[in-house]
Structures are given as structure tokens and as C-alpha cells.
Amino acid sequence: GAVVSQHPSRVICKSGTSVKIECRSLDFQATTMFWYRQFPKQSLMLMATSNEGSKATYEQGVEKDKFLINHASLTLSTLTVTSAHPEDSSFYICSARVAGLTDTQYFGPGTRLTVL
């Protein structure tokens, strides 16, 4: 089946630093990847949609200068949380959509970010 990996699985950083999270589709090409944020005991909130080779589309209320997304290849998208603050602490999950299929998303295992 379609497998998506994320790295790192957990990261702890100091306030003011930047953190990069990688999302990879391991056995398929993903023209579109999605980044979600999940608060404790809540559902997933879509942050942005990332298309290979073009700028990401951000959802309303998500700061594009704070959450930098790069989708440089058909198997890799990165999310960089810039100048992180404690309120950015959350569980970040990416998903990838198989090229040629319009609706099924496969999810990564998530990254737990803790900002001290």
C-alpha cells in the first residue's frame, strides 16, 4: 500500500528557533501533499495544500510566513515552523495524494512538536 513517512517523529526546540519537518511518499509519487495540525483531543485542521513545483495554498488564518512549505519533488514536502513559540506546540500530520487519483489521502505518522 501507499506509505508516507515523516521525520522527525518528535522534536523539542527552544522558543525563537526554526524547525523543519519532512514528509515523504515512499512507494508512490504524490503530486499533492497536505499539512494538518491536530490539537489534543481534536480533529485535524488543514493548514495548507502543497503541489509539487508550485506555491502552497494556505487555509484561512494560517500564516504563510510562519509555516513555510516546500514541495520540491514528487516524493518530498517540507514544513518549516519559523521562529517557533510555545503556542506552535502541536501534532503535525502530513498526507499525500496519489498522482492520478483525486481523493484518497495517505497519512504520515505525525510529528510531535514541543516548543519550550
Next chain:
Amino acid sequence: AQSVTQLDSHVSVSEGTPVLLRCNYSSSYSPSLFWYVQHPNKGLQLLLKYTSAATLVKGINGFEAEFKKSETSFHLTKPSAHMSDAAEYFCVVSGPSGGYQKVTFGTGTKLQVIP
């Protein structure tokens, strides 16, 4: 416009008894519908999906769901709960919106399985 409502935030069943997780949706178009499962501190795993083929969809781990257009429902069922089924379950609807495919998540249902 589309939306999805998971009617129960928590469901508790005894091991070996049936599971029913309820989901209702609204959509202007014929949507695709999904059920995902999330174990603690893990990503989401696709259980099953409906994409306008058979209305009764069989998924992994013995789960199935029935698409009922007249009731706008897509309830998830399993005949006999196992301890490993304890997790959070999300119902998801996907449909066209503004030229692209929009995905909407339900708020989730936490399934507790009692030994």
C-alpha cells in the same frame, strides 16, 4: 458546501460485541466518503472508502460501512469488537469545491473497548 457530522464523541463497547460509529454528511455533489482510524500519537490509517461503486464497503480489520444516500449517512460497523480497535475514528467527506477537491474531517469518535 459540504460537511460531516460524527454523532458520538465517545462510544464504549464490550469486547466481542458489535461496534456502530455514526456519520452523517452533506454535500452538493456525489461525494467520496472515508473512514480513518488513529491510534494514540500515530497518524491516520485508511479503513475504507466509498466512491460511488457498491454502497456496502468492506475495509480492513473487519470493518465495513454502508452508504445510504436517502439518509445521508455512512455509518461504520464491525460485528465483534477487539481490544485493538480502541482508537479515534474519523469520518471524512471529499468533494469538488472551487475547481479542486476539498476534504472535510468529522470531529472524531473515540472508541473504548471494555474487556
